[in-house]
Amino acid sequence: MRAGFLAAILLVAGGYSYGAFADLSYLSSAGRLGPGFFPRIIGVSLMALCAYSLYADVRRGRAAEALSPFWRTVAAVAALSAAFVVLLDLIGGLLAMIAFMAAALAFLNRGRHLQNALLALVLPVGFYLLFKVWLNAAMPRGLLPLPF
Amino acid sequence: MDIFANLLLGLSVAVSPINLAWLFLGVMLGMVVGIIPGFGPAAALAVLLPVTFGMEPTGAVIMLAAIYYGSQYGGTITSILLNTPGESSTVAATFDGYPLAQQGRAGPALVMQAVASFVGGTLGVVLITVLAPLFSRLTRSFGPPEFFLLVMMGLLTLIVMVGGNWRYGVISALIGFALGTVGVDLETGNSRFTFGSAELIGGIDFIPIAIGLFGLGELYHAFYTGLHATGTGGIVQYQKERRFWPEVRDFAETKFALVRGSLLGFVIGVIPGAGATVASLMSYSVEKSASRTPEKFGKGAMAGLVGPEAANNAASSGAMVPLLTLGIPGSGATAVLLAAFVLWGLTPGPLLMAQKPEFAWGLIASMYLGNVALLALNVFAIPLFVQLVKLPYRVLAPAVILICTIGTYSVNGSIIETVLMFVAGVFGFYMKLYGFSPAALVLALVLGPLAEQSLRQSLTISRGSFAIFLERPMSLWIVGVTAAILALGVVMRRARRVI
Numbered sequence: 001m002r003a004g005f006l007a008a009i010l011l012v013a014g015g016y017s018y019g020a021f022a023d024l025s026y027l028s029s030a031g032r033l034g035p036g037f038f039p040r041i042i043g044v045s046l047m048a049l050c051a052y053s054l055y056a057d058v059r060r061g062r063a064a065e066a067l068s069p070f071w072r073t074v075a076a077v078a079a080l081s082a083a084f085v086v087l088l089d090l091i092g093g094l095l096a097m098i099a100f101m102a103a104a105l106a107f108l109n110r111g112r113h114l115q116n117a118l119l120a121l122v123l124p125v126g127f128y129l130l131f132k133v134w135l136n137a138a139m140p141r142g143l144l145p146l147p148f
Numbered sequence: 149m150d151i152f153a154n155l156l157l158g159l160s161v162a163v164s165p166i167n168l169a170w171l172f173l174g175v176m177l178g179m180v181v182g183i184i185p186g187f188g189p190a191a192a193l194a195v196l197l198p199v200t201f202g203m204e205p206t207g208a209v210i211m212l213a214a215i216y217y218g219s220q221y222g223g224t225i226t227s228i229l230l231n232t233p234g235e236s237s238t239v240a241a242t243f244d245g246y247p248l249a250q251q252g253r254a255g256p257a258l259v260m261q262a263v264a265s266f267v268g269g270t271l272g273v274v275l276i277t278v279l280a281p282l283f284s285r286l287t288r289s290f291g292p293p294e295f296f297l298l299v300m301m302g303l304l305t306l307i308v309m310v311g312g313n314w315r316y317g318v319i320s321a322l323i324g325f326a327l328g329t330v331g332v333d334l335e336t337g338n339s340r341f342t343f344g345s346a347e348l349i350g351g352i353d354f355i356p357i358a359i360g361l362f363g364l365g366e367l368y369h370a371f372y373t374g375l376h377a378t379g380t381g382g383i384v385q386y387q388k389e390r391r392f393w394p395e396v397r398d399f400a401e402t403k404f405a406l407v408r409g410s411l412l413g414f415v416i417g418v419i420p421g422a423g424a425t426v427a428s429l430m431s432y433s434v435e436k437s438a439s440r441t442p443e444k445f446g447k448g449a450m451a452g453l454v455g456p457e458a459a460n461n462a463a464s465s466g467a468m469v470p471l472l473t474l475g476i477p478g479s480g481a482t483a484v485l486l487a488a489f490v491l492w493g494l495t496p497g498p499l500l501m502a503q504k505p506e507f508a509w510g511l512i513a514s515m516y517l518g519n520v521a522l523l524a525l526n527v528f529a530i531p532l533f534v535q536l537v538k539l540p541y542r543v544l545a546p547a548v549i550l551i552c553t554i555g556t557y558s559v560n561g562s563i564i565e566t567v568l569m570f571v572a573g574v575f576g577f578y579m580k581l582y583g584f585s586p587a588a589l590v591l592a593l594v595l596g597p598l599a600e601q602s603l604r605q606s607l608t609i610s611r612g613s614f615a616i617f618l619e620r621p622m623s624l625w626i627v628g629v630t631a632a633i634l635a636l637g638v639v640m641r642r643a644r645r646v647i
Contacts, residue, residue, distance in 0.1 A: 002582045009319065016326055019341055028336045032608055035333035035340055038600040042329065046322040053315050074371045078574060081364065081549055085570050088553070089563050097550055104546035108376060123547055130199075131558055137198050138561030139554070 003057050010050040017043030073108075080104050092142030093132070097124030151277060158509030162517055167207045171514050174211035175521050178218020182234045183226055183536050186370035187548050189219040189235070190480035190590070191363035194355050195555035197488055205492035206507050210514040212488050216481050217269060217464045217515065220424060221522045224261045224457060225530070226537055229254060232375075237424035237460040240432040244445065244452035251448050255392030260450060261457045262526030263394075264406055268458030269519040271410040272417065272465025276472075276512055279418075281501060283473040288498040290474070292605035293616050297626040298420060298476050299599040304630060305421030306478070306588050308637030316584045324589040327352050328596025335604065347564050354593045355487065356556050356569035361586040362480055363552040364569065365576020367545055372581065376542040398450050405435050405455040413459030417466020419633060420478040421591070424460035424467075430640065431459035465515065472496055472508055476595065480587045483594040 020043045024036030068074075080103055087096035101124055105116035132139040161167065181192040193212055200208035223234030227241035228249050241261065248257040290298075307317030330341045331351030342348040370376070412434060413427040435455035436445045445452045470476045475496035477483040489496050494504060501508045525533075556569040576586050592599075610616035617623050 005578050005582055009323070013326075016341070024338065024340060032335070033604045035336050035338040037604065039326070039329045039340065042322055042325045046319065046326065049315055049319050049322065053313075053319065056315075068372050068374065070372055070374045070377065073376070074368050074577070077371055077545070077549075078368060078577075081553070081570055081573065084549070084553055085563075085566050088557065088566065093554065093557070097554065101546055101550065104549070105543070108542040108546065109540070119543065119547075123550065127550060127554055131554055135199055135202060135558075137201070137558035140557060140561075140563065 003054060006050050006054045006057065010047060010054060013043060013046040013050055017047055019043075076107060077104070080107070088140040088142070090142055091144060093139040094124060094128045095142070096140070097127060151281060154281075154505055154509045155277060155513060157505060158511070158513030161206060161506050161510030162210065162514040166204070167210055167510070167514065168517070170203070170207040170211040171214050171518055172521060174214025175218040175221075175518050175525065177211075178215040178220075179222035179522070179525060179533055180536060181215060182219035182222020182224075182238075183533060184544060184548065185226060185232055185234055185375060185541070186366040186545075188362050188366065188481070189216050190484055190587075191359055191366070191552065192219070193481055193484040193488070194358040195363065195551050197355060197484065197491070198555060198558040200488070205494065206510045208492065209485070209488055209494075209507070209511055212485060213468075213511055213515065214518045216485060217461065217518065218522055219481075220269075220461050220464050221262065221265045221526055222533065224265070225258065225533055228257050228261065228453075229534065229537060235424075237428050237463075238457075239425070240428040240456035240460075241453055243432060244447070244449050247446070247448035248450070248453065252391065253448070256394040256398055257450075257453060258530055259392070259527055260394050260398055260402065260454055262523055263399075264402075264409065264454040264457035265461040265526070266519050266523040267406045268410040268413055268461035269465055269522070270516065271407075271458075272414045272462035273512060273515040273519065275414050275462075276465055276468055276515070280469055280472055280508075280512070283469055284498050284501045287473050290498065290622060291620070292602040292609065293620060293623045294626060295474075295476075296599055296602035296606055297617060297623055297630070298470075298474060299595045299602070301626060301630040301633070302420030302470075302476055302478055302595065303588060303592060305419055305633050305637070306423070306591060307421075307585065308634055309422050309426040309640065312583045312585065316582070317588050320579065320585040320588040321592040324592025324594075325596045325599065327357070327589075328593050329600065334597075334601070347562070351597075352568070352593070353560070353565060354483070354590060355559050356565040357572045357593060358480060358484055358590050359552050359556050360569040360572025361576035361579070361590060363548065364573025365580055365586060367548055367552075368573065368577035369580040370541065371545070372577070376540070376545060402451050402454040404438075405451040406458050408434060408438070409455035409458030410462040413462030414466040416459070417463030417478070418469045419629075420470045420474075420476050422463070422633070423479045424463040426640075427463035428456035428460040431455040433640075461519075468512075468515075472500060472511075473498060475500075475598075477591065480590045483590055486594065 020036050020039035024039060025034040026036050028034040084096060084100040087099060098120055101120040105120055109116055131137040181187060181189055192215055219235060220237060223238035224241045226232050226234040227238045228245035231242050231246040233239045233242055245257050303321045307314055330348055332339055332349055339349060409431040412431050416422045416427040432452060432455060435451045436442050439451060467478045467482050470478060471482050471486060477486045486496060494507060553566060557566045579586050606616050
């Protein structure tokens with residue numbers, strides 16, 4: 001998996017370097033160092049280092065690390081976080097927070113229904129009051145014409 | 149005399165009722181942030197940045213700085229009672245703090261760590277008071293070559309000293325530099341890597357990246373290691389009434405460790421990139437070497453707890469010196485503090501102390517008061533924070549995700565930045581899992597534009613000759629110090645294997 005991660009960075013670094021060489025000039029029109037100077041150094045260095053690290057890992061024959069038994073929990077929490085971000089834009093900040101807390105606590109804090117219900121309501125309302133009402137900070141409104 | 153007058157000016161700013169209130173709120177929040185594993189000061193500062201938008205600049209920075217150094221105090225409580233460091237800089241406190249608690253000496257360990265943190269933090273602020281103006285005067289002669297070398301020094305120090313695979317550290321920094329090049333090139337006005345997106349013209353804001361890497365990424369990793377499943381069943385109980393206070397011999401045995409840890413921590417903290425974690429681990433190593441009974445280390449030696457605690461707090465004070473006088477942060481958390489300064493229209497650097505004395509000295513003076521407040525909190529309000537330690541991670545974690553997400557959105561009201569924060573969180577998880585350095589990435593992202601600008605200016609001045617980095621006396625000094633730090637890093641890596 002580490003090799004896959006390095007390979008992904010190498011791929012992106014390749015695209016970045018291509019952009020630095022193809023689209024950005026090394027010298028500016030005034031003859032000074034241009035916008036491509038620094039990105040070219042960074043892109044080439046990144047590619048070289050990723051390629052070497054990948055080679056060193058493969059040559060060492062590093063066995064694939066065993067997955068933690070909790071990887072499913074990580075995947076589920078990440079999926080819930082992603083759904084939360086999507087919901088923010090759809091149903092607005094307050095409802096999305098309540099939905100996320102309810103789902104996350106139902107998954108992580110199983111069996112404690114009353115505690116979960118209370119937390120899923122009290123914390124989002126608290127954050128809403130803190131950010132929106134007290135601090136007047138931006139809070140997603142969502143697509144529905146709700147008053148909050 | 150100047151220093152004394154400036155400090156009085158700073159105190160007059162810091163003791164205003166509103167600034168005292170922000171200071172107290174900051175140290176309380178810092179304690180809480182320190183206690184929550186997987187939620188460090190960098191993420192907390194980034195999340196709380198929008199909270200300070202309605203505040204007066206000095207009060208805002210006083211509060212944010214208090215969160216930063218307050219977290220060093222809080223992180224130790226979980227190290228001692230739960231054998232789980234709240235912060236990476238309090239890892240060393242688990243070596244002897246937890247064994248002390250298991251021996252029924254949790255009370256003395258908690259009080260001694262508070263005293264050590266106070267001594268380290270306060271001595272660090274005294275040294276800032278004396279040295280920051282000198283640094284400020286010294287660095288006024290710095291030009292582009294020196295600034296470029298300082299940025300490189302900070303990043304190399306971070307990569308070499310913190311440990312792990314150095315190649316992965318450099319890759320992390322290069323990714324940060326690459327992200328820093330997105331947006332309009334300020335010298336030529338050309339767009340770079342914006343793909344026609346209006347959102348990217350201004351560059352990638354580092355706040356969502358910092359919250360993602362340090363907040364979500366750490367949290368996912370904590371789940372991966374099963375922190376939510378372990379619960380707090382292993383917490384060591386202690387009695388507030390009996391055997392709570394340290395004995396005279398505890399102070400007698402650790403008086404030199406306190407001073408050594410404080411001085412070592414401050415010096416390491418001043419070096420950009422080194423930071424509190426390196427300081428505490430080095431202090432532990434020094435104390436073990438200096439002890440007449442090194443065999444007691446790891447089994448409940450009070451000096452093994454006190455030295456590193458003094459060191460990490462002194463280091464967090466020391467890190468303020470390059471931040472205030474050069475505008476160069478040495479860690480993820482101080483990078484967020486730098487962003488806060490810039491948001492308030494304050495430009496940290498050689499002229500800050502001369503041009504905005506009420507701000508710079510107000511911040512320094514507030515750190516004296518903050519350390520006193522933290523000492524009192526740590527001694528008299530420990531039961532309150534122990535209750536927080538008992539909160540299960542499976543309940544805390546969703547609340548942290550909530551804060552990270554809403555905090556990111558509220559900075560600019562941008563859903564794209566919120567998505568970016570989530571992507572950075574997933575990327576940060578893999579970085580942590582495979583030994584890369586999120587701190588190096590964030591630091592390079594923040595310092596990337598300065599590095600590029602100063603490199604291009606230096607080469608323009610020298611007409612393309614890299615010899616400019618070795619021709620000026622100050623540049624040579626910085627190169628020499630960097631070489632020394634790299635050599636020390638190699639020695640430390642070997643020493644760490646021995647420990």
